[in-house]
Amino acid sequence: xxxxxxxxxxxxxxxxxxxxxxxxxxxxxxxxxxxxxxxxxxxxxxxxxxxxxxxxxxxxxxxxxxxxxxxxxxxxxxxxxxxxxxxxxxxxxxxxxxxxxxxxxxxxxxxxxxxxxxxxxxxxxxxxxxxxxxxxxxxxxxxxxxxxxxxxxxxxxxxxxxxxxxxxxxxxxxxxxxxxxxxxxxxxxxxxxxxxxxxxxxxxxxxxxxxxxxxxxxxxxxxxxxxxxxxxxxxxxxxxxxxxxxxxxxxxxxxxxxxxxxxxxxxxxxxxxxxxxxxxxxxxxxxxxxxxxxxxxxxxxxxxxx
Amino acid sequence: xxxxxxxxxxxxxxxxxxxxxxxxxxxxxxxxxxxxxxxxxxxxxxxxxxxxxxxxxxxxxxxxxxxxxxxxxxxxxxxxxxxxxxxxxxxxxxxxxxxxxxxxxxxxxxxxxxxxxxxxxxxxxxxxxxxxxxxxxxxxxx
Numbered sequence: 313x314x315x316x317x318x319x320x321x322x323x324x325x326x327x328x329x330x331x332x333x334x335x336x337x338x339x340x341x342x343x344x345x346x347x348x349x350x351x352x353x354x355x356x357x358x359x360x361x362x363x364x365x366x367x368x369x370x371x372x373x374x375x376x377x378x379x380x381x382x383x384x385x386x387x388x389x390x391x392x393x394x395x396x397x398x399x400x401x402x403x404x405x406x407x408x409x410x411x412x413x414x415x416x417x418x419x420x421x422x423x424x425x426x427x428x429x430x431x432x433x434x435x436x437x438x439x440x441x442x443x444x445x446x447x448x449x450x451x452x453x454x455x456x457x458x459x460x461x462x463x464x465x466x467x468x469x470x471x472x473x474x475x476x477x478x479x480x481x482x483x484x485x486x487x488x489x490x491x492x493x494x495x496x497x498x499x500x501x502x503x504x505x506x507x508x509x510x511x512x513x514x515x516x517x518x519x520x521x522x523x524x525x526x527x528x529x530x531x532x533x534x535x536x537x538x539x540x541x542x543x544x545x546x547x548x549x550x551x552x553x554x555x556x557x558x559x560x561x562x563x564x565x566x567x568x569x570x571x572x573x574x575x576x577x578x579x580x581x582x583x584x585x586x587x588x589x590x591x592x593x594x595x596x597x598x599x600x601x602x603x604x605x606x607x608x609x610x611x612x613x614x615x616x617x618x
Numbered sequence: 619x620x621x622x623x624x625x626x627x628x629x630x631x632x633x634x635x636x637x638x639x640x641x642x643x644x645x646x647x648x649x650x651x652x653x654x655x656x657x658x659x660x661x662x663x664x665x666x667x668x669x670x671x672x673x674x675x676x677x678x679x680x681x682x683x684x685x686x687x688x689x690x691x692x693x694x695x696x697x698x699x700x701x702x703x704x705x706x707x708x709x710x711x712x713x714x715x716x717x718x719x720x721x722x723x724x725x726x727x728x729x730x731x732x733x734x735x736x737x738x739x740x741x742x743x744x745x746x747x748x749x750x751x752x753x754x755x756x757x758x759x760x
Contacts, residue, residue, distance in 0.1 A: 395729050416725040418750020422732060437723050439751055504747075504754060508739065 314615050315424035315431040316608065319442040319478045324485050326611075330446065331453055333607035334600070341374065347610060348377030354407035355381045356399065356423075357434070359415045363576060363598055364434050364443070368411040371605040380407055400427040409613055411443075411605075412436075430612040432605075438472045438539075444575050445478040446608060447601030451593055452532060454600065455571045459486035463529050467494040467556050468536035468581060470501040475575040476536055477505050484513050491517040492526045496555045498548070499538065523556050527566050533558070535574045535581045559583045563591065573597055624653075628679055629694040630671040633687075635659055638669030641687045644716060645679055647671070682710035686717075686746075711738050713746060717755050724751040 337344050353372040357365050369379045400423035403410055412423050413434040420433035435441040452459060464483060466476050470493055483489050493501050500519065510517050520526055538553045557580055574582055574594040586592050633641060638656045647654045653674035662668040684691050685707040695703040713736045719726045726732050736746040736755050746755040
């Protein structure tokens with residue numbers, strides 16, 4: 313049974329197909345309004361989420377399907393100590409496809425290994441969040457027309473930011489991509505991402521603590537939030553949380569066709585004064601996420617039926 | 619130093635000096651009710667020094683564990699006092715329940731019955747990563 317745990321579970325050909333499907337959904341939504349009629353998506357969210365869960369649920373409703381929902385470990389059998397494996401086996405009896413978020417890294421893989429229906433990882437701790445990357449990729453594609461020849465700035469928490477790691481992995485497979493990694497020393501990109509992706513594939517990159525120095529060179533600026541939930545120490549969080557704040561003044565130095573992205577929720581990293589700037593793409597990302605989740609649900613259900 | 623030769627059993631030879639005890643622990647040889655000898659720092663023409671483990675019983679040993687600790691080790695199968703088979707090893711692609719993931723954020727940290735599975739991520743650097751959270755295995759992960 314095909315599940316999607318990591319963005320690298322999808323080939324570049326499959327990514328292109330998903331993007332084509334998403335664009336067709338955008339152009340002809342009525343064609344897809346009953347595409348999943350009679351099918352049920354179970355959204356198992358054992359960690360707080362607003363947009364990802366609603367995005368999956370909206371996606372399934374727009375495909376004409378239904379949704380079964382579990383929110384918070386406290387309201388499910390997980391509170392009674394049920395294992396992820398048992399939950400996955402149980403939910404397989406009720407639903408046709410699972411979208412799962414869990415605070416522990418690897419939980420989605422355990423679910424996929426035990427479910428008899430496809431599992432989509434909707435975030436497993438600080439590890440992977442492939443459907444956010446799908447949203448990011450569709451946004452880049454719609455704004456830039458391709459994934460090649462881009463200078464991509466990644467700014468903020470590059471250590472625990474799972475969306476950053478997934479996006480680097482996804483973009484590493486395209487041509488002439490250059491990364492600018494901007495973070496405080498404590499939140500630098502982990503060496504394994506550098507060694508096993510950037511260096512392995514010979515991708516050019518620079519590391520810096522200075523956003524303003526590199527801002528004029530960027531085609532994409534991917535801002536991230538410093539995530540309180542990833543810190544064991546509150547003091548470290550408080551010290552680092554406002555290290556980068558993108559303001560209209562700083563944006564004056566950027567290219568006119570810069571694409572400013574953020575996986576959301578934002579806290580202070582992007583001033584709300586930027587929201588009306590045509591370069592602000594983070595709410596487009598939210599919408600694109602729904603379309604890509606629709607495309608992915610369609611693909612996995614089709615494969616499961618084959 | 620004399621160690622009796624074995625009639626039926628296994629000799630793990632050419633173990634990198636200093637790795638014999640770790641192999642003894644990971645193979646759970648202490649749990650066996652048979653004669654087991656660890657010979658440390660044996661003079662070796664090829665290696666300078668090496669460790670040897672002799673197990674005086676024809677029991678299955680986990681070759682993946684030996685390959686993980688020291689892919690240069692050789693396995694000699696002894697039957698009726700004679701060498702009947704010699705095996706060389708390679709780094710195993712996958713290790714199950716040999717080393718443990720120590721990442722407190724990993725699903726294995728809270729679900730005790732899950733197998734701890736590691737995959738070979740970089741053969742040249744001998745890097746193994748947890749299949750669940752991708753955390754790198756450390757030398758003392760057991």
